[in-house]
Amino acid sequence: MPISDELAALPDADVVRLAQQGRELAFRELVRRYERPVFSLVFRMVRDRELAEDLSQDSFIKVLNNIDRYSPEFKFSSWLFKIANNVAIDHLRRRRLDTISIDGSPHASTAAEVESSALQIESEQENALDELASKELGSAIEVAIARLRPEYRACIMLRHVEGRAYEEIAATLDLPLGTVKTYIHRARHELRKALEAVRE
């Protein structure tokens, strides 16, 4: 059996151990396993293919160049998603492309705060969404996801696209478990409202 096939059969922890021993094929195997999930997460966060490739690449380079610091008590994928999410969020903060939820700030505690923070969508984002809708992420649900605030989006992606448990998402995003549940519940509620509007 070729070495690459043997590597493909190993669990993440073993492949990471081989990478820590300086085996280049093990590094390649980790990239092969996670290039699509990481790219998908980042692409849905930044909504630009080229940029998503650059940011995903940065995430992998950060993780793989620090593979000797990886602690096996955590899942490798959680560590990788955490770095990728942080890279994407940092970029969004720098670019001020942040979306504003149609339901207002998740931290709003009064009706006035919710109202004042709701329904303010930047024109730049609208253009990005139009472009998005006409290109690869054309479906209504993708457009609705793109309108979510980034922290909701990351939670929804990890929960539904990557199938991660709530506890794992909390560890990955460094958030309390209750906050993760709240974000996912609010995100799904926003998505339902957005899709209803499309249906009507």
Added chain:
Amino acid sequence: MQERHLRPDEIELLLDGEEGFGVAPLRAHVRQCAVCDAELDKARELMVALDSLPDFAPSAAFADRVMSQVQVFEPWHAAAMNTAQRFVPATRPARVAAGLAAAVSAGLLTAAGTWAVARADIALLMTQMGLERVQEQVSAATSDLVATVLGKPGIETLQTSSPEMLALIMGGFVAVTGLGVVGLRSLATVSRRNR
């Protein structure tokens, strides 16, 4: 029994399949309320749609671009293991022969070590003899040097003089040598300045 329709957070509780005493009344309400039942169905549809969202693939050269910037570093212990593994024979009989040879070598080395430890007193005696011999050689060389510098009368004077006189002579020698060094250094400095 619930008198009102379910709130979004209550719908989410049902979607997540949460169990608890608060969930049973919600389920009972949904069974009897067509509006909430429809709402829950819509929510389930969304869950299915979200779960079936596809992954996207980066460009084909993505892995190569990543690897071109990854520093693959082989730690010394891994390198040592790899090197050692290269010397391990491929076939089983060769491995058995190599193992036997290694065992014999290790046995011989252990025996030699044990013998050396058991004969530690001999080793100590031989070391002492060697040290005495070195000491004699150094002493003879020093005497030759003094005889060459001071001559026979000088040695006789030293041998006959009292300890105070000997100290005075040694002090004078050190003082003259020191003055000589200082004088030479000053001359060198003046000459450098003139240049």
